[in-house]
Amino acid sequence: MLSQISAQDACLSCGACCAFFRVSFYWAEGEPMPQDWVEPLTPVYSCMKGTNQAQPRCIALQGEIGKSVSCSMYQHRSSSCKEVHAGDEQCEKARAAHKLIPLIDVEIIHPSNDEDFEQVV
Numbered sequence: 786m787l788s789q790i791s792a793q794d795a796c797l798s799c800g801a802c803c804a805f806f807r808v809s810f811y812w813a814e815g816e817p818m819p820q821d822w823v824e825p826l827t828p829v830y831s832c833m834k835g836t837n838q839a840q841p842r843c844i845a846l847q848g849e850i851g852k853s854v855s856c857s858m859y860q861h862r863s864s865s866c867k868e869v870h871a872g873d874e875q876c877e878k879a880r881a882a883h884k885l886i887p888l889i890d891v892e893i894i895h896p897s898n899d900e901d902f903e904q905v906v
């Protein structure tokens with residue numbers, strides 16, 4: 786079964802990618818973030834606390850996955866967070882791992898020729 790939720794609204798009722806990947810980024814991106822939410826990973830990379838573990842969940846994620854969520858540092862989220870888009874491959878992987886139905890973009894097709902169809906009156 787496929788979801789028909791619009792991609793724009795999907796994230797607010799999902800949050801799966803914030804609890805699936807290790808969210809790492811160049812250390813300087815972590816400067817404006819709450820410092821106890823950032824963990825050093827390598828000399829030049831850091832990650833969001835909670836994401837470098839077997840069952841990841843970013844410390845900044847609020848709410849219940851698959852129901853209602855928000856990012857408590859949305860304005861300062863890393864480039865890695867911004868790279869995942871609703872409906873893309875990473876998104877679908879994360880959603881599947883959380884047993885959430887896949888997203889699809891529903892494209893409305895306007896037929897250019899409907900002469901073959903007769904209207905029943």
Ligand code: SF4
Pocket residue numbers: 795796797799800801802803869870871872875876877879880
């Ligand atoms: S997994 Fe997809 S739908 Fe869910 S929050 Fe991430 S980008 Fe949005």
Ligand code: SF4
Pocket residue numbers: 802803808833843844845846847855856857858859862863866
């Ligand atoms: S910082 Fe925000 S957007 Fe990025 S993984 Fe954490 S909760 Fe998700």
